[in-house]
Amino acid sequence: MTLIRDFAVIFVCLLMGKAIAAVLPFAFPASIIGLLLLFALLSSNLVRLEWVQAGGQLILRHMALLFIPVAAGLLSYADVLSKGLGFILLAAVTGLVLILLAVGWLYQRLAS
Incomplete structure (x- = not known):
C-alpha cells in the first residue's frame, strides 16, 4: 500500500509538471518541472519524505533497466555514431x- 501512495505522489508531480510545461511559452521538459516541483x-x-522514499528507492534500484531500450535504439544508429565519434x-x-x-x-x- 505504501508503494501505491509513493508512486501516486511522484506521478501527480509528473502530471503537474506536464500541465505547467503545456502552458509555458517555451519548450521545457515536463519531467524536470515535475522533479523541481517534488523537490x-x-x-x-x-510532502513528507516517508511518502515517497520507498517508491523512489524502488525506481532507483531498477533504473538500469530503464536504459536498455535507449541503448538498443542507439545500436540502430551505430553507423551514424561511428562517423561522429x-x-x-x-x-x-x-x-x-x-x-x-x-x-x-x-x-x-x-570557501574563501
Missing part, C-alpha cells in the same frame, strides 16, 4: 573539463 514540496515539508568524445571531454573547472573555481570562491 519544492519536499523542501517545504508539504571523434566529435562526440571531444564534446564530452571538453564539457567535463569545463564543468570541473567551473566547480573548482566556484568552490574556491565560496
Whole structure:
C-alpha cells in the first residue's frame, strides 16, 4: 500500500509538471518541472519524505533497466555514431573539463 501512495505522489508531480510545461511559452521538459516541483514540496515539508522514499528507492534500484531500450535504439544508429565519434568524445571531454573547472573555481570562491 505504501508503494501505491509513493508512486501516486511522484506521478501527480509528473502530471503537474506536464500541465505547467503545456502552458509555458517555451519548450521545457515536463519531467524536470515535475522533479523541481517534488523537490519544492519536499523542501517545504508539504510532502513528507516517508511518502515517497520507498517508491523512489524502488525506481532507483531498477533504473538500469530503464536504459536498455535507449541503448538498443542507439545500436540502430551505430553507423551514424561511428562517423561522429571523434566529435562526440571531444564534446564530452571538453564539457567535463569545463564543468570541473567551473566547480573548482566556484568552490574556491565560496570557501574563501
